[in-house]
Amino acid sequence: MHVHSSDSVPVEGDIYLLGGGEDRPQILAADRLRSDGGLKRAAERGATVLAVCAGYQIIGQSYGDDDDNPLPGVGILDIHSGRGESRAVGEIVADVDPEIGGGRITGFENHQGRTTLGPSAKPLARTLKGIGNDGQTEGAYQGRVLGTYLHGPALPRNPAFADLLLSTRVGQLPPLPPSWGERLHEERLAAVM
Amino acid sequence: MSELPLRAQLASALGKGAATLSRATGRGDGSVIGGRVALKVEPELLAKLAQGRRLTLVSATNGKTTTTRLIASALRELGEIATNEQGANMPTGHITALAAKPSARNGVLEVDEKYLPQVLEATAPAAVVLMNLSRDQMDRASEINLLAKKWREALQKSETHVVANADDPLVAWAGLGARHATWVSAGQRWKEDSWCCPECGGHLKRDPDPHWECPECGLSRPEASWSVDNEADVVVTPDGQRMRLELSLPGGANQANAAIAMATATAYGIHPKQSLPRLREIRSVAGRYTSVVTNGVEVRLLLAKNPAGWLESFAVLGPPRIPVILSVNAQIPDGKDTSWLWDVDYSVLRDRRVFVMGERRTDLALRLETDEVAFEIGDDVAGIVTKLKTEHPEITKVDVIANYTAFQQIRTAYGRVQ
Numbered sequence: 001m002h003v004h005s006s007d008s009v010p011v012e013g014d015i016y017l018l019g020g021g022e023d024r025p026q027i028l029a030a031d032r033l034r035s036d037g038g039l040k041r042a043a044e045r046g047a048t049v050l051a052v053c054a055g056y057q058i059i060g061q062s063y064g065d066d067d068d069n070p071l072p073g074v075g076i077l078d079i080h081s082g083r084g085e086s087r088a089v090g091e092i093v094a095d096v097d098p099e100i101g102g103g104r105i106t107g108f109e110n111h112q113g114r115t116t117l118g119p120s121a122k123p124l125a126r127t128l129k130g131i132g133n134d135g136q137t138e139g140a141y142q143g144r145v146l147g148t149y150l151h152g153p154a155l156p157r158n159p160a161f162a163d164l165l166l167s168t169r170v171g172q173l174p175p176l177p178p179s180w181g182e183r184l185h186e187e188r189l190a191a192v193m
Numbered sequence: 194m195s196e197l198p199l200r201a202q203l204a205s206a207l208g209k210g211a212a213t214l215s216r217a218t219g220r221g222d223g224s225v226i227g228g229r230v231a232l233k234v235e236p237e238l239l240a241k242l243a244q245g246r247r248l249t250l251v252s253a254t255n256g257k258t259t260t261t262r263l264i265a266s267a268l269r270e271l272g273e274i275a276t277n278e279q280g281a282n283m284p285t286g287h288i289t290a291l292a293a294k295p296s297a298r299n300g301v302l303e304v305d306e307k308y309l310p311q312v313l314e315a316t317a318p319a320a321v322v323l324m325n326l327s328r329d330q331m332d333r334a335s336e337i338n339l340l341a342k343k344w345r346e347a348l349q350k351s352e353t354h355v356v357a358n359a360d361d362p363l364v365a366w367a368g369l370g371a372r373h374a375t376w377v378s379a380g381q382r383w384k385e386d387s388w389c390c391p392e393c394g395g396h397l398k399r400d401p402d403p404h405w406e407c408p409e410c411g412l413s414r415p416e417a418s419w420s421v422d423n424e425a426d427v428v429v430t431p432d433g434q435r436m437r438l439e440l441s442l443p444g445g446a447n448q449a450n451a452a453i454a455m456a457t458a459t460a461y462g463i464h465p466k467q468s469l470p471r472l473r474e475i476r477s478v479a480g481r482y483t484s485v486v487t488n489g490v491e492v493r494l495l496l497a498k499n500p501a502g503w504l505e506s507f508a509v510l511g512p513p514r515i516p517v518i519l520s521v522n523a524q525i526p527d528g529k530d531t532s533w534l535w536d537v538d539y540s541v542l543r544d545r546r547v548f549v550m551g552e553r554r555t556d557l558a559l560r561l562e563t564d565e566v567a568f569e570i571g572d573d574v575a576g577i578v579t580k581l582k583t584e585h586p587e588i589t590k591v592d593v594i595a596n597y598t599a600f601q602q603i604r605t606a607y608g609r610v611q
Contacts, residue, residue, distance in 0.1 A: 004388070006396035022336040028394040089332050090529065108530040110332050151532050156559055180559035187555050 005029055009038030014169045015048045018055030020111075020151060023066055030058040033074050043076040048144040048168040052154060056139065056147030057081040057113050064113070077147050078118035079140050084131075087112050091192045092130025092150055094138035097122060102164040104128075105138075106157060106188040107150025115140070115149075124148055129192050144168050156181050157188065239284050242291035243316035246275070249301040249457055250316065252309045252344075253324035253364075254337070255502045256450050257282065259442065259478045260324060261303040263454035266475055267468035268299050268461060275300035280479055283308050284315070299461065306340050310347035320460050321348070321371070322453055323357040323364045324379065327386045327501040328536070330528030337363060341391055345370035356457045358449070359417040360403035366391035369415065377456050378403055378417035379449035382508070383501035385536065421445075421452045428452045430465055438469070441476040444509035477611060480600070485607040488578050492591045494610075496600045498527070500536040506594045513544040516588075518577055520551035520595035520603065527597045531556040539564040548577045551599045574603055 003009055005028065009016075016039060021029060033039050039059070043049055049059065057063040060079035062070040068083040092109045096102035105125060115133040117123060117140050124139030124146060125132070132138025132149050139148035146165070148154055155162040159181040163173050249268075251261045258280040265276040275294035277286045282303040290302060304312050306326070313321060323344065326337045344367035348355060357368035359376040363386070368374055380403060381387070387405075390397055395409030406413035418431040423445045427435045438448055451472050458468040477483035484493045497506040510517060523529050531553050539561055547568040549557040554570060561568045571577040574593060581588050595603055604610055 004396060022338050024336075024338045024394060025389050028389065108332070108532060110530060152530070153532055153535050156535075156563060180555065180562045184555045184559050 005032050008036050009033065009042065011038050011042045011045065011047075013042055013047055015050070015165065016042060018049070018051040018059065020053030020055055022054075026054040026058060026063075027065060027071065029054075030063070030071065030073055033058065034072065040074055040076055043145050046144060048165060049076065049146065050154075050165055051077075051145075051147045052151050053109075053111055053149055056149060057111075057115070059145065059147060060115070060140075061118065077140055077142050077145050078120035079115050079147065080118065081113045081115040083112045084114040088131035088149070090130055091188065092132060092138065093128045093189065093192055094125035094130075094132060094150070095128060096125045096161065096164070097141070100141065100164060101160070102158070103160040104189065105148075105150060105154065105161050106185060106192065107148075107152035107154050109149045109151070111149055113149070152188075157184055159185065239288050239291070239312070240315045242288060243318075246291075246297070247299050247461070248275075248316050248318040249320040249322060250304045250309065250312060250318045251301060251322040251324075252304045252306050253322075254306065254327045254329045254499065255505065256324055256446055257303045259447065259481065260322065260450040260453055261301055262475060262478045263450055263472050264301045264322070264457050266471045267454055267458035267463055268301060270458070270463050270467050270471065271299055271461065273297040273299075275302075277302055278479070284312060287312060287316070307335050310343050313347050313351055313353065317351070318353050320354045320356055320457055321351075322457055323355060323368055324450070324453060325358060325361045325381065325383075325501065326363045326367075327383050327499060328533065329499040329501075330530075331533070332528050332530045334528070337386060338389075338391065341367045344368075354460055356453060356460065358453070359415045360405075362387045362397060362405050362412075362414070363391050365415055366412065374415070375419070375456050375460065376415045376417040377449075377453050378420035379452055380421060380423065380445065382445065383504050385500070419452055419456045421448050423448055428455060428465070428469075430455075434465075436465055436469060438473075440473055442478075442482055444505060446505040446508075480604040480610050483610050485610055487575055487607070488582050490578050490582060490588055490591055492574060492578065492593055494600065494603060495592060495594045496597070497594050498596050500533055503537045503594065507541050510545075510592050511590060515590045515592055516546035516548065516581060517542065518548040518550060518571065518574060518591060518593045518595075519557055520549070520593065520599040521554065521557050522552040522596060522599040522602070523556075524552070524598045527599070534560045539566050542566045546581075550574075550577070551595065574606065 051059045058073045059077050060073040061075055063073050063081040064083045065071050089110045093106050095104050109130055121140040121142045123137035124141050127138045251257055268274045275291050275297040277290035282305045287302050341363040348370035355368045355371040355374040358364050358379040360378055360381045390407035392412045393410040395407045397405050398408055399405045420429045426438050429435055455465045455468050481496045484491045495506045497503045523531050543566050548571045549568050550571045
């Protein structure tokens with residue numbers, strides 16, 4: 001189901017997806033998610049969360065506004081984001097931590113943020129092409145809460161990563177016959193690497 | 194403009210020479226190179242060339258080139274005008290356009306959204322036309338909330354008259370910065386970028402369409418004096434007169450563009466009765482909406498660069514028996530990020546035959562598969578039309594929707610059709 005910024009976030013969901021957004025709406029979204037509390041309660045009861053780009057930043061401990069003043073995030077992922085000197089724009093490729101699976105992921109990144117991980121979060125992936133968190137790692141995870149700078153979009157373009165997300169709820173999935181998702185995945189890897 | 198200082202005259206002449214050379218050598222329309230040469234010689238040239246004229250600037254995410262053409266056509270009622278019809282919408286293009294028509298007292302310039310504040314300051318225009326703002330090429334374009342803020346601040350410092358779409362909250366908020374405004378209820382099909390109040394960030398109440406208001410800070414839609422009745426194909430003027438549009442250009446977006454053009458022309462003292470027949474004469478704009486005949490089939494070319502544009506194009510498609518070809522590239526002018534394909538709802542295409550082509554046709558294929566739209570892959574328009582013609586010899590029409598460079602490639606394949 002689709003939840004608007006004026007709605008309260010239901011706590012009984014299995015998987016929560018947060019997209020990105022522009023700076024001003026991002027600040028508004030973070031404030032509303034914090035005061036609503038639904039997303040945090042859902043994560044505490046073990047729901048799976050995938051947050052992308054600005055969504056990734058605002059579920060962390062803190063993120064930077066226009067002038068890089070730190071603002072409090074939702075606090076379900078132990079990361080801190082600030083503004084980098086240059087904008088990270090372009091195709092990105094990264095290898096997901098083999099401990100959780102998901103394989104090599106491809107996407108597009110477009111953000112000014114640079115993210116550092118606290119002791120409770122682990123890097124989601126190792127950056128091969130592009131920037132991600134800092135040029136070395138990409139995204140973060142902590143239990144079933146996952147964040148990434150990759151859109152493009154991340155799930156259709158990376159079927160194995162989508163399977164990883166689903167498997168947190170339903171266990172191991174038999175693979176689907178390869179289709180356009182796999183074709184695009186291969187095509188983008190070939191174009192970038 | 195004969196009183197131009199010598200240096201400006203020289204710059205202007207050099208610019209014109211470069212433009213002619215660019216056209217003669219087949220490198221382009223000549224509209225950017227000319228201005229670039231001239232600007233090197235005289236940085237203040239745009240302001241000097243604008244002096245003493247009554248200019249209109251036109252900006253928006255979508256429909257800039259078409260609306261500029263419509264307004265240009267209406268203003269020709271008053272005689273010669275200066276305009277950048279080829280869509281070169283940055284200061285270099287404005288210089289080329291103005292330098293090409295030194296004696297034109299009136300003019301209309303399409304302006305890139307990002308350059309509007311700067312061009313507004315340089316040219317002190319009589320009118321500024323603002324139509325819509327929506328997500329567009331997010332890897333290189335500015336955030337639209339930021340653009341609206343910059344427009345608003347530039348208008349607050351200006352004496353210009355704004356003609357703006359009251360139904361687009363971001364545009365209206367920017368236009369409310371101006372001291373003088375004519376509001377047109379021009380509609381807004383794509384609403385996904387305007388759920389947040391531009392003033393305070395609250396969730397806008399948007400019911401009944403086209404009304405909108407912010408329950409938190411009270412910002413609300415300005416009352417419009419012009420409106421469009423899309424169903425009836427009618428523009429309603431400020432004195433309540435209902436005028437049938439009967440445009441040659443298709444679709445609701447162009448009905449809105451025409452209403453804006455008529456409102457702008459009225460500000461120049463041109464009565465809608467005089468401007469409307471001139472708008473009806475326009476059949477295509479720099480290849481947009483034009484048809485080419487290939488293999489006996491009429492192929493209509495629709496340009497759509499972003500989600501809002503695709504939504505408008507779907508509304509213009511012929512009946513379901515007419516196949517559609519979708520073509521997408523991701524070169525720099527298109528934006529290198531194809532994520533926007535996922536913002537468009539393609540399910541309206543389920544009842545027709547769909548072909549995908551272009552450099553990023555795999556992205557499009559995955560997107561259509563996800564929306565359960567059956568499709569076929571093609572390499573180029575000619576090949577697809579040949580295939581269709583072989584299977585269905587009676588076929589007469591095909592629509593093509595393409596984003597920027599994909600559109601230009603197709604247009605070039607048919608001799609840069611206008």
